[in-house]
Amino acid sequence: MRELSEIRSLLDELELQPASQVESQDLDFKEWDTRIVDKAVRSVVQVAICMANGGGTVVLGVEDKAIGRAKAILGVPPEVDVNRLKKAVYDCTDPKLTPVFQELAVPEGTGRIIVMQVYQGLPSYTDTSGQGTIRIGKECKPLTGTLRRKIMVETGEARYGDWIEKLLYNGIGAALPIVTGGKHFYYANYHLGAAMKTYSRNMFTCCSGTYFQNITEYQNLVYFRDNGGLYVNLYLPSEVEWKAGAAMIKIVQTTDYPEAQTSSLKFSMDKPQPFDLKLRVPSWSQGMRIDVNGAAQSIAAKSGMWATITRTWQTGDKVDITIPLYFRRAPIDRQHLHRVALVRGPVVYAQEVVHKALSVIPESDEELDKLMKPLDKDPALFLIGNEEPVQQRDAFMPYYRYPEVTNYRMYHDSEMRRTLW
Numbered sequence: 001m002r003e004l005s006e007i008r009s010l011l012d013e014l015e016l017q018p019a020s021q022v023e024s025q026d027l028d029f030k031e032w033d034t035r036i037v038d039k040a041v042r043s044v045v046q047v048a049i050c051m052a053n054g055g056g057t058v059v060l061g062v063e064d065k066a067i068g069r070a071k072a073i074l075g076v077p078p079e080v081d082v083n084r085l086k087k088a089v090y091d092c093t094d095p096k097l098t099p100v101f102q103e104l105a106v107p108e109g110t111g112r113i114i115v116m117q118v119y120q121g122l123p124s125y126t127d128t129s130g131q132g133t134i135r136i137g138k139e140c141k142p143l144t145g146t147l148r149r150k151i152m153v154e155t156g157e158a159r160y161g162d163w164i165e166k167l168l169y170n171g172i173g174a175a176l177p178i179v180t181g182g183k184h185f186y187y188a189n190y191h192l193g194a195a196m197k198t199y200s201r202n203m204f205t206c207c208s209g210t211y212f213q214n215i216t217e218y219q220n221l222v223y224f225r226d227n228g229g230l231y232v233n234l235y236l237p238s239e240v241e242w243k244a245g246a247a248m249i250k251i252v253q254t255t256d257y258p259e260a261q262t263s264s265l266k267f268s269m270d271k272p273q274p275f276d277l278k279l280r281v282p283s284w285s286q287g288m289r290i291d292v293n294g295a296a297q298s299i300a301a302k303s304g305m306w307a308t309i310t311r312t313w314q315t316g317d318k319v320d321i322t323i324p325l326y327f328r329r330a331p332i333d334r335q336h337l338h339r340v341a342l343v344r345g346p347v348v349y350a351q352e353v354v355h356k357a358l359s360v361i362p363e364s365d366e367e368l369d370k371l372m373k374p375l376d377k378d379p380a381l382f383l384i385g386n387e388e389p390v391q392q393r394d395a396f397m398p399y400y401r402y403p404e405v406t407n408y409r410m411y412h413d414s415e416m417r418r419t420l421w
Contacts, residue, residue, distance in 0.1 A: 055120025075109030
């Protein structure tokens with residue numbers, strides 16, 4: 001984050017050069033649109049999202065092409081309330097963003113500019129329609145699957161793949177399937193007492209097409225390649241085949257992840273071939289283990305990065321990956337830390353609804369994980385151990401398993417336990 005003293009010094013530099021010349025990865029200047037207030041506020045929301053996917057400072061009220069302080073510093077009108085900007089950013093972002101706004105008095109223009117400090121979170125931030133951007137150099141680029149793949153490979157930060165995995169299981173993978181006549185899932189609610197998934201009343205809207213676009217794009221997000229080798233981004237049953245030099249290489253992945261914590265890769269190829277195998281280490285994970293042909297590997301498996309195995313591979317080689325799955329709390333936002341969903345690995349869990357008060361969720365992830373007990377009939381279903389089970393269903397189940405018009409509870413709030421519907 002840039003301090004106000006540094007911003008003041010940078011404003012002096014505008015006498016000889018435009019603001020665009022002093023902008024950087026973590027610093028942007030934006031002119032305030034004085035004609036349409038709503039448009040100006042929307043612009044603040046969009047740049048907040050862009051910066052949140054990396055962190056940075058935005059100076060509002062400065063035209064970035066003009067030379068000379070008097071021409072560049074136009075300011076923000078005095079009637080613009082920073083509290084309105086805070087609320088707009090909070091209401092229009094997902095997950096919720098809470099940037100810090102600071103006012104800075106200047107002699108030019110309206111007499112004030114606004115500095116917005118946006119702290120980096122865990123990507124990806126979007127608006128409430130799911131659209132997002134990320135700061136690349138001095139520009140905000142759309143957050144597409146292709147761009148995320150490029151960022152993950154070039155920066156070495158595998159954490160950008162967490163978003164891909166999270167949406168696979170809790171977004172598109174949890175959506176109701178499209179059925180005859182273009183009938184499609186559009187929205188799920190998250191009421192405290194009881195919520196459900198329902199189909200849209202409209203047929204053949206944009207969702208009918210983008211649903212298939214999304215699903216087909218995932219085949220491009222399981223594995224990545226570069227000149228050095230292969231990246232494994234998603235742990236799911238799949239196969240990948242490619243040519244390296246004169247050798248054809250094939251890897252078959254078998255797994256029940258994320259309901260089980262292991263995945264296996266089996267290699268076959270024309271002849272031995274040296275290359276790097278890079279495995280995504282989820283940001284939420286701890287203690288990821290990698291075995292090659294039954295032998296544990298002493299390699300770095302840092303959360304949010306790639307774990308790299310460099311060796312000459314041959315037919316019959318096998319890599320076993322263990323990613324311990326544990327329950328943790330996921331607050332709905334920073335302002336309501338007591339309102340939480342339960343997450344195990346990358347998967348959101350929702351509770352089957354019964355007519356009783358909301359479950360009491362412990363205040364620590366460690367205590368929560370100890371309380372969650374798997375069912376014998378299905379180890380992917382859990383009961384919480386701090387309350388007596390009822391005769392009706394009240395297990396916690398992966399959100400993607402819930403069908404149409406089936407009540408569930410995704411969020412729990414210790415201050416509103418008696419909310420039933």
